[in-house]
Amino acid sequence: MTTMTRPRPYQSYVYGYPHKTAYRPLADQPLLSDLWAREPTDALSLYAHIPFCEYRCGFCNLFTRIGAPDDLTLRYLDALERQAIAVRAALGDRPVRFAAAAFGGGTPTYLTAGELTRLCDIAEHRMGVDLRAVPLSVETSPTTATADRLAVLAERGTTRISIGVQSFVDSEAKAAVRPQRRGEVEAALQRIRSARIPVLNIDLIYGIEGQTEDTWRSSLRAALAWQPEELYLYPLYVRPLTGLGKLAGAADEEWDEQRLRLYRAGRDLLLGHGYEQASMRMFRRLDAPSAGSGDYACQTDGMIGLGSGARSYTAGLHYSFDYAVAPREVRGIIDCYTGTTDFGRAEVGRRIDEDEARRRHLLQSLLQAEGMDVGDYRARFGAHPSAHFATELDEFAALGWLDPDAEPALLRLTPEGLAYSDALGPRLFSPAVRAAMAAYEVK
Numbered sequence: 002m003t004t005m006t007r008p009r010p011y012q013s014y015v016y017g018y019p020h021k022t023a024y025r026p027l028a029d030q031p032l033l034s035d036l037w038a039r040e041p042t043d044a045l046s047l048y049a050h051i052p053f054c055e056y057r058c059g060f061c062n063l064f065t066r067i068g069a070p071d072d073l074t075l076r077y078l079d080a081l082e083r084q085a086i087a088v089r090a091a092l093g094d095r096p097v098r099f100a101a102a103a104f105g106g107g108t109p110t111y112l113t114a115g116e117l118t119r120l121c122d123i124a125e126h127r128m129g130v131d132l133r134a135v136p137l138s139v140e141t142s143p144t145t146a147t148a149d150r151l152a153v154l155a156e157r158g159t160t161r162i163s164i165g166v167q168s169f170v171d172s173e174a175k176a177a178v179r180p181q182r183r184g185e186v187e188a189a190l191q192r193i194r195s196a197r198i199p200v201l202n203i204d205l206i207y208g209i210e211g212q213t214e215d216t217w218r219s220s221l222r223a224a225l226a227w228q229p230e231e232l233y234l235y236p237l238y239v240r241p242l243t244g245l246g247k248l249a250g251a252a253d254e255e256w257d258e259q260r261l262r263l264y265r266a267g268r269d270l271l272l273g274h275g276y277e278q279a280s281m282r283m284f285r286r287l288d289a290p291s292a293g294s295g296d297y298a299c300q301t302d303g304m305i306g307l308g309s310g311a312r313s314y315t316a317g318l319h320y321s322f323d324y325a326v327a328p329r330e331v332r333g334i335i336d337c338y339t340g341t342t343d344f345g346r347a348e349v350g351r352r353i354d355e356d357e358a359r360r361r362h363l364l365q366s367l368l369q370a371e372g373m374d375v376g377d378y379r380a381r382f383g384a385h386p387s388a389h390f391a392t393e394l395d396e397f398a399a400l401g402w403l404d405p406d407a408e409p410a411l412l413r414l415t416p417e418g419l420a421y422s423d424a425l426g427p428r429l430f431s432p433a434v435r436a437a438m439a440a441y442e443v444k
Contacts, residue, residue: 007400008424010257011236015368015426018361019351021312021324023437030346033091036315040303042092044100047130049081049120050308051104052335053111055144064310064324065107066331074112076339078119081307085127087344088305099130103138107310110145114153121157128305133158136291140165143181143189151196161200161231162193168209168216169223176210177237183223190227199290200230207263208237208256217263221270230289233282234267236260236423264420278370281422309338313347316358320350330444355382357431359389364429368422372404372413386412393428 013020052065053074069077089097102124112120124130138161139154146164154162166186168174174181193201203224207217224232237260268278276284304314312321323334353361359382366373378386387394394412397403402418402425418425430438 008421008428009254010261010421011238011423013423013427014236014238015364015423017312018364018426018430019319019353019357019434020430020438021321022441023434024319024321024324024349024351025437026349027320027347030348031318033088033345033347034093036318036320036347037092037303040315042095042097042303044098046101046304047099047103047124047128048304048306048311049102049104049109049124050106050306050310051077051109051112051120052107052308052310052331053077054106054108055111055142063107064326064331064334066328066335069111073335073339074116077308077335078112078116078123080339080341081120082123082127083342084307084344085123088307089128091345097129099128099135101136102130102132105138105140107140108142108145109139110141110147110150110154112150114147114149117150117153118157121153123307128307136160138163141189141193143185146189146192148192148195151192151198155196155198159198161202162196162198163202163204163231163233164189164193165204166220166224167204167206168212169220170212170216173209173212173216173220176212177206194227201227202231202233203227203229204233204235205267206235206237207267208260212259212263214263214266217266218270221267225274228286230286232271232276232284234264234271234284235282236264261420268416268420278419280369281419309335315353317353318347318350319353320347323349325444327444351434351437356389357434358382359386360429360431363390364426367412367414368419368426370414370419372407372411375410375412390429396428397425 050064053069054065054067104120109120110117121132125132135158137157137159139159140163141150142165146162151162167177167179169183169186171181171183190201190203205220205224221232264281268284271284272278275287277287279285303316304312306313306321309322310324312319322338325331325334362378362381363373363386366378373386375385382389394403397418398405400418400421402414402421404413404415404418407413414422414425
């Protein structure tokens with residue numbers, strides 16, 4: 002029997018499908034009112050993107066810029082409010098209910114306390130989101146997690162705060178081009194805990210230059226001292242046009258093995274300290290209160306994105322604004338956004354046909370540790386997933402990535418399958434999406 006060659010474990014960080022690099026300008030620029038006319042609006046998700054940071058980390062390829070000169074944050078919020086008014090009008094007069102909300106970036110807490118208040122007002126008064134009644138997640142950083150900002154977020158109903166720490170070891174933070182000190186991080190964590198926001202998430206990164214199993218465990222134990230309800234463990238990726246982009250040639254087998262080794266060490270440590278694994282990256286304390294997405298399901302329900310870096314999802318189209326990483330390009334896109342007066346059309350995006358919808362459902366369900374309910378898939382697409390993805394599922398099974406002991410109604414990954422999520426996910430990309438991503442001109 003021929004042994005299947007195991008693919009490289011770190012191919013692409015899969016957090017959504019199709020990937021934004023598969024988006025293209027839409028020739029017809031459809032009206033939002035037409036796009037949303039037949040979409041369910043009883044369990045929507047709202048995402049607001051704030052594209053400002055104090056500095057850009059060496060690994061970051063998010064849509065963000067350093068600083069906001071003059072009155073740029075004011076002009077940005079003005080534009081975001083204009084967009085919110087246009088989007089809410091496009092949803093029509095029928096009842097609209099939001100089941101989840103999130104503020105990301107960038108760093109949303111780059112905004113002042115007063116500006117955060119206005120952001121919450123836009124979500125509530127312009128979009129109709131009851132922030133105190135739905136899960137609200139907000140991202141922050143050590144230097145911007147100030148008491149006055151956190152007080153605003155707590156008062157407005159924030160249920161989850163996520164802070165990017167990446168490493169509690171100062172030399173590793175420096176290697177990741179992240180100018181922070183452990184004392185600043187610890188002080189920020191104390192302020193967050195004092196704000197009594199129900200769920201604290203701490204982001205950590207493994208695979209940093211100079212990182213060892215001992216220093217990785219040291220960071221994990223430092224995080225555990227704060228008893229976070231959630232921990233996200235991210236493998237380091239080196240991407241074009243980022244501060245660490247010059248190291249792109251370092252993505253070799255030795256680095257793969259280092260990251261896998263650190264991942265397993267981190268996973269096992271957390272599982273032994275009262276956490277459960279929700280996905281390759283996410284670990285949740287067993288006694289933690291839920292701060293999930295309520296009854297919103299990412300596979301099927303619509304998402305409305307506000308801001309120049311946000312994406313919106315309907316059943317037939319995923320759309321956004323232009324995307325870039327290079328600072329000059331990002332600044333130009335933000336300037337264009339703040340000058341926009343008509344937000345009634347979709348400008349950039351990708352159509353979602355039946356095949357892409359099947360791929361998205363399978364990918365986003367299978368990468369969760371709990372697995373995918375085969376009955377939900379069958380009810381939506383009329384067949385067992387093996388009828389559509391026999392080759393891929395046979396391959397996953399041969400590699401030992403599918404749990405043979407799972408109930409017939411459940412398609413679930415093994416621990417090894419979860420470890421290889423960043424190889425498994427891209428295997429489900431369609432040829433068209435792969436081609437579009439390969440043809441994307443990085444800017």
